[in-house]
Amino acid sequence: GENVEQHPSTLSVQEGDSAVIKCTYSDSASNYFPWYKQELGKRPQLIIDIRSNVGEKKDQRIAVTLNKTAKHFSLHITETQPEDSAVYFCAASGNQFYFGTGTSLTVIP
């Protein structure tokens, strides 16, 4: 089955700085890569996704890049704010979704 690795496991940044989270996957058949944000005690919610026919996608302060050849994709958050503090999960989808182990992001005011 698919194996998704996510780094780093924890990340602290100053407010206004950028944050980058990286994921790799193993199954070349995967072609959908969503990112989920989970606030403490809440359910995961989709923040951005990318499909394999696209190399980059941006939504305001959030962007995702995908390198299918190298089997890795990344989440970029610019101009971070305290409300960006949460756990972020990457996922790769074949016939089902496989998740990374999560990155706990702390934005320091």
Next chain:
Amino acid sequence: NAGVTQTPKFQVLKTGQSMTLQCAQDMNHNSMYWYRQDPGMGLRLIYYSASEGTTDKGEVPNGYNVSRLNKREFSLRLESAAPSQTSVYFCASSEALTSGGSNTGELFFGEGSRLTVL
């Protein structure tokens, strides 16, 4: 439109007891999933149902059974609970829009069920 609803939200069991987690979605989604979330382990798939009438094992199915009762409902049963099953359980659903064999529909999660097995 409630989305994905799962019950109960909290449950404490003794080792060996059984229980069923219920999940229902009102978005007319074809696919439904059960995940468990443990610290440092991310979300691990227990079982999924690609469509009504089908169920398949995920990454960590041992100790669990599922039933896709109809298109709306997907239940998870622990027949004989063990302390290792202490976790937060999430039900999810998706449209299951396929693209080259891949599930590319957004996953919608329930609020989670926190289960403690003593």
